[in-house]
Each structure stands twice: as C-alpha cells, then as structure tokens.
Amino acid sequence: MKTIEGKQIISNEKVYPSFPTPQNLQTYKFSMIDQIVGPSPIPLMLFFPGNPESFEARIRLLKDSLSLVLSRFFPLAGRMSEDGQSIDCNDQGVPFIVAKIEGKMISDSMITRNSPSEASVVTRLYPCEINLSTQFGPGDSMAMFQVNQFECGGMAIAMVLCHEFMDGITTGHFVRSWAAAARVSSSESVCPNYIAQSLFPQYEEMKLQKVRPSVSIVKDGKSVVRRFVFDSSAINILKEKSLVERPTRVEVVSAFMWKCFMVASLANNKSVSVVTHAVDLRKRSRPQFAPDCLGNLFAMAAAACTNQHETELGHLVRKIRSSVSMIDGDYVARMLGDQGFLGYLKNLENTWSEVPNDADLLFIVSWCNLGIFKADFGWGNPIWIDRCLTSGDLVYMNGVWLVETGNGDGIEAWVTLGDKYMQEFEKIDELQALASIDPQPITCTLINGLC
Structure with a gap:
C-alpha cells in the first residue's frame, strides 16, 4: 500500500463493463454541442456516514454495480480518440482507486476551501488534479473514481467525468443508475438514449x-x-x-x-x-x-x-x-x-x-x-x-x-x-x-x- 500526504492507497485497479459493447456502438461521435462544451472535467463527490456493513463489502458492491451500469453508459469505459472528436468505446474500463484517509474524520473534509491547506484536504479525495485548465485528451479515460474511507467509518465517493460526453442531467442519470444497480432496483435505472449525436451532428470545421x-x-x-x-x-x-x-x-x-x-x-x-x-x-x-x-x-x-x-x-x-x-x-x-x-x-x-x-x-x-x-x-x-x-x-x-x-x-x-x-x-x-x-x-x- 502506498501513502501520499495522509492518503493511503489501498488499491488502484480498473472496473470493466459487465457486458461487451456491440461492435456497431464502438465509436461514439461527439455532437455539435459536445464539441462546443469541450473536454473539461465534471468533478463530483458524495459523502456518506458510517454503516454497519464493512467497508470491504461496500467496495465490492460499488465495483460490481459500477460494472453493470458501465454496460449501459458504455462511452464512459472508453477512451478519447486520437483526433478528439469521438470516444473509442472499447471497454478499456475506468480507473477505480480505494483510499484510506489517515487521521481525518468525514467532517474535516466537508468544508469550503478558503485556504491552500483546506484545499489540499479535499482535492486529495479526488482521483486526479482538477482546475479550470484541466482537459481530457487523446487516450484518456472518460471517467475516474476514488472511494475514500475516513477514521470515523464515513465514506466519500469521488468521480471525475468528461463534460464533453455529459451535462448535469446526464450526470444525474448516471449517478442514480449506479445507485439503483447497487440496490438491484430497476425502477430508478435509466436506459440511456444516444440520439443526440444524430440530432446535432458534429461540425467538422468548427472554429x-x-x-x-x-x-x-x-x-x-x-x-x-x-x-x-x-x-x-x-x-x-x-x-x-x-x-x-x-x-x-x-x-x-x-x-x-x-x-x-x-x-x-x-x-x-x-x-x-x-x-x-x-x-x-x-x-x-x-x-x-x-x-x-x-x-x-x-x-x-x-x-x-x-x-x-x-x-x-x-x-x-x-x-x-x-x-x-x-x-x-x-x-x-x-x-x-x-x-x-x-x-x-x-x-x-x-x-x-x-x-x-x-x-x-x-x-x-x-x-x-x-x-x-x-x-x-x-x-x-x-x-x-x-x-x-x-x-x-x-x-x-x-x-x-x-x-x-x-x-x-x-x-x-x-x-x-x-x-x-x-x-x-x-x-x-x-x-x-x-x-x-x-x-x-x-x-x-x-x-x-x-x-
């Protein structure tokens, strides 16, 4: 296990879709609106209190349910194409880090970052560095995840998603579908509709x-x-x-x-x-x-x-x-x-x-x-x-x-x-x-x- 600035990396692996992406869906072309938005990150972290269930059991549940939902949100398990105009939906998986935050309670991280020291407390909970200049590039994963365990037993699920593929509503659909898969609930699960790339075909000469x-x-x-x-x-x-x-x-x-x-x-x-x-x-x-x-x-x-x-x-x-x-x-x-x-x-x-x-x-x-x-x-x-x-x-x-x-x-x-x-x-x-x-x-x- 590796420790960096009070963050002990317990595991660093990839989670793959539970079913392979059909060959006819292995290229997702960005829509015109996607192109305008650009490859900036959407960072998001959910904080949860302690739970009688063991942390290890919750990690297994998160990975298994993420694998299921990636089969439906398959572009997230792909990679940005070399020309940056599409996603290669090749089921290469998403990075999934599990970390233990040493000497910190969950309340220590539920703060607004008004100083460099406070910023470092929270940014280390994410799987990568994030700022306004952060961009996804050719070959990059379209999503990254890090699950953090605190001394008190609380947990934070952090993710960084590619904005060029998803807006806030899509993000909400993904998070709720992941949670529904973890509860084996089909009533709240979304079956994604990928028609946007046809409705708003990309403009190849966009300046x-x-x-x-x-x-x-x-x-x-x-x-x-x-x-x-x-x-x-x-x-x-x-x-x-x-x-x-x-x-x-x-x-x-x-x-x-x-x-x-x-x-x-x-x-x-x-x-x-x-x-x-x-x-x-x-x-x-x-x-x-x-x-x-x-x-x-x-x-x-x-x-x-x-x-x-x-x-x-x-x-x-x-x-x-x-x-x-x-x-x-x-x-x-x-x-x-x-x-x-x-x-x-x-x-x-x-x-x-x-x-x-x-x-x-x-x-x-x-x-x-x-x-x-x-x-x-x-x-x-x-x-x-x-x-x-x-x-x-x-x-x-x-x-x-x-x-x-x-x-x-x-x-x-x-x-x-x-x-x-x-x-x-x-x-x-x-x-x-x-x-x-x-x-x-x-x-x-x-x-x-x-x-």
Whole structure:
C-alpha cells in the first residue's frame, strides 16, 4: 500500500463493463454541442456516514454495480480518440482507486476551501488534479473514481467525468443508475438514449473562436469560493420580495445572486453585468426530447442589466425568465441536422446582440432537482455533495453553482469570484441576513453519531 500526504492507497485497479459493447456502438461521435462544451472535467463527490456493513463489502458492491451500469453508459469505459472528436468505446474500463484517509474524520473534509491547506484536504479525495485548465485528451479515460474511507467509518465517493460526453442531467442519470444497480432496483435505472449525436451532428470545421461570445469569460488573478446557504424561510422571503407570480426557488436565488454581483461589479468600475443560465433543451424542443437522452443538451440564456439602475429583485427575476423563454422550440429546431451549426451561430447572435462587450459576466448553473441527493447505494442518501471548487485558482470564471441542501428544502450557492469582487459581495447586509456563509453542512455531533 502506498501513502501520499495522509492518503493511503489501498488499491488502484480498473472496473470493466459487465457486458461487451456491440461492435456497431464502438465509436461514439461527439455532437455539435459536445464539441462546443469541450473536454473539461465534471468533478463530483458524495459523502456518506458510517454503516454497519464493512467497508470491504461496500467496495465490492460499488465495483460490481459500477460494472453493470458501465454496460449501459458504455462511452464512459472508453477512451478519447486520437483526433478528439469521438470516444473509442472499447471497454478499456475506468480507473477505480480505494483510499484510506489517515487521521481525518468525514467532517474535516466537508468544508469550503478558503485556504491552500483546506484545499489540499479535499482535492486529495479526488482521483486526479482538477482546475479550470484541466482537459481530457487523446487516450484518456472518460471517467475516474476514488472511494475514500475516513477514521470515523464515513465514506466519500469521488468521480471525475468528461463534460464533453455529459451535462448535469446526464450526470444525474448516471449517478442514480449506479445507485439503483447497487440496490438491484430497476425502477430508478435509466436506459440511456444516444440520439443526440444524430440530432446535432458534429461540425467538422468548427472554429471555436467563432462560437464564443465576445464578453470576457476567463479571468486572471486570485479567486475566492464561498458557500451561501439559503434555507426554506430565506427562499420564501425572496419569493415575497420579488412580487412575481409563482417564482421558483432557482429563479429568486439566481436573481438575488445577480443583484449581489451587481454591487461587486459596480464597486470594480463595471457599469453593466450579464448573467447566463444553463437551460435544458430536452424540455424546450417540440416535441420534447426523451428525458433519458444523454450528452450535452443545454444552451446558455443571457440577460443584461445596468448595475446601478436595474437592481430590483423582481425586475431581475423577469429578466432571467425572459432570457430563458427565448430558448424555445424554434431555437432548438435551428440547431438540428447538418446545418445546425449555422443555426447555433444565429442563436448566439440573437442571445448576445444587446450585450456590451465590456459587460461583467456571471455564470449560473443549477443542479437542483437532478436527484443526486437521492443516490442511495444501500446505506442511505448522501449527507452532502461536493464539486471541488477551490479558492486561490489563478485562472477562474465568475460563477454560481446551485444545488439543493440535503433536506431538499433549501439551496446552497457555491460562488466563485475574484478576490476584490468577493470582498464587496460577502459584506452585503441583505446577503448576510438571508444566508449562512460557509456553514458546516451537518453538525459534527450528528456526523460522528452517524459514523
């Protein structure tokens, strides 16, 4: 066994699909949207309390069920092709590391990383290094896994998946299907639909510089990550303040995050801000695509406002709604088929035509309602999930990642901003009154009791 920085590697092996991939499915071509998204990583970690079942028995269950689910999500067991435009679905398996974290309780790792030492505590729980510049390349595995055991008996299942093959909804399908396979439950298992590569055929001469908005996306400098947790009462207050008919919790929290970002943006001499929201195309198409249609099936809605005069919460909710409503059946139809790339460019022009080039950009992605908190492998639901967002990165994007709290009633907003922006953002009185900042996800007493 090998020990690295308090992480003892118990085993490092590969897990293979339980059934071979048919020959006619051994090449998965990326769709046009996959190409635009690119080969960045999706890191995800699920934390579980201790369990009477032995750790060894749980590892066997995880490997056996992963083998089963890889037969259906077969591209994950393949390798990136040499030209980077497809996956060789050759059943080469996925790396599967088992590690023991020495001298640490599970609560020590359920933290927001606000310092290099805190970052190292959590990043070692993942099977590879992850940052904004991390990319999958030719010959790389499309998924990697690491299962961590803590001194208290708790466990964390970490995975790094290739974004070029899957969006958040696909990730949710995969995690829930893996958990269902572990419980031998067919009712929650997904039979993947791979039609996206035909609906949105890849554009062989795509020039990425032509498909990006002119607004600056990537920032240089020190970044800071904070978690702002809104419970159900805080969300209800935001809904009442919005004065909008039947607002959703994602709408009001997104609008409030934008409102706070405007303060930070204005303090840094920016007059206009724009917020983007990832929108699921499965429900926007006419007719709708099947919910189990895998791949990247989303588009980015964009709404812009002046930072000084358009800060009323209800106005921001309506702006977000309006931008999302532009992604409709016609929007999707323009991107279908062999001429889909031209339709994509038209959609991009329509979305960004009124956004100034010097606008301050804030990405918002919601993982609420993906069912990841219901991923029960046989020992209960996760008590927390993590996305490996870390302070200090010298290349970053201003962004907000939304996910429901463990009880399903609230929302955690993971916010990444430049350090000067975060100084202004986190001191806003209304934000401090409504949200808990970097709280322990669950009390140490309860964690240790569960362990």
